[in-house]
Amino acid sequence: MQFEQKLEKYAELLLHIGLKVKQGQDLMIVADLAAAPFTKVVAQKAYEAGLRDVIVDYQDDNITKAKVKLAKEDDLDYFTPFRGRVYEELAAADTAFLELKTPNPSLFEGIDSARVARYTKAMGAARQGYQAHKTNGRVNWLIASVPTVEWAESVFPDSQGQSAIDKLWDAIFFTTRSDKENTVELWEQHVTAMKKNADHLNARNYRKLHYKGPGTDLTIELHPDSFWTCAEFMKEDGSTYIPNLPTEEVFTIPVKTGVNGTVSSTKPLNYAGTLLENFSLTFEKGKVVDFTAEKGYETLKNLLETDEGAQFLGEVALVPHQSPISQSGIVFNNTLFDENASCHLALGQAIGMCVKDARNKSKEELMEIGFNYSLTHVDFMVGSGELSITGETPDGTTEAIFEKGNWAF
16 A cells, blocks of 8 residues: 555544544644645545535644743743634534644753743643533544654654654554554454443442552542543534544543552653653652652653642553554654553543533532542553553452453453
8 A cells, every 4th residue: 555545544544433524514623834744635535525614723843942942931821812712612613623743752852841831831721611622522523643753763763854754654554554454444343342341341340440560559549420431432412533543542530539659650751842751650649749750850840730630640541561552662752652552641630521421510529529620631651561450349359450461351
């Protein structure tokens, strides 16, 4: 299969398996300028599928970097309000959102991490309304990635320029199954398998999880009103979509104050243009009370200081070590991929669609069951071939969920 064919299949995958767009619907593409060639392919396929309008919000990492580096201190706390309102209004009008990420792991290298944190926090605050539509299942959205030279060379340091980009495209096509003729059939089978794992976890009704691995000894409480789900999300109107491609995870939310112990990262985390490596977090009654990091300590500190909720967990996700992304042996330096090679947790905002009848609960009612609120939601990887996870059922029975990094049932 030629590169152009794979690229078109990737675009069709994002639209029809990920977003599951409908004829007459509008599409908002949020993309860096580096993704412009692929954005045009997606727009072409969107109009072929009968969408009404394709709106593109092009962004430029270099301009963002210029603001973070050069703007006055107080101006880092300002994010043009209309930009947040536009997203919120489009989401309320049932627009589909495609975010094309072009990661640059060294974007903010050499810039004070406190400045990066202020900018990131301001952007999160301005987009709270839009984020609420996303987390509560009111809009179909999808995050996908497009290679850049900086990203590709960080993944394949022995290659440079176009050679590295070509290797990264091949890896993206492989992990999203876009290099197969029967891409749609393979994704349908994959989603069915993940749903079975989620159904098993929900049937066992675990009230507590215990993680054990190198540098990790952590317990996490789960509330009876939360449940496990997987790649396929459901909107209020009953339609479904898959918000991350690739995806291998089955996930739920923890009780905010029910996390205790220490957990260690197993893969680098690319956050706010900085790589965080070999870090650990210690929790007491849900809150991070201590942390370490071999690289990116100040960035991690600033992440935890985003707001009160950033110091608590908002997601618990299980991914088998034998997932295709893990077995590829590639560290992508990109959370979208690396989180689907490894069990992971997320600091910050909890996910409303993991709570029974969440749309009809008030903020106070959600907080009563341990739902965490934050301006941020940052996944970090904790899984490996040495991780074991046990679950405790309501009657106190303990049974294996993961052994040596993979499903135990």
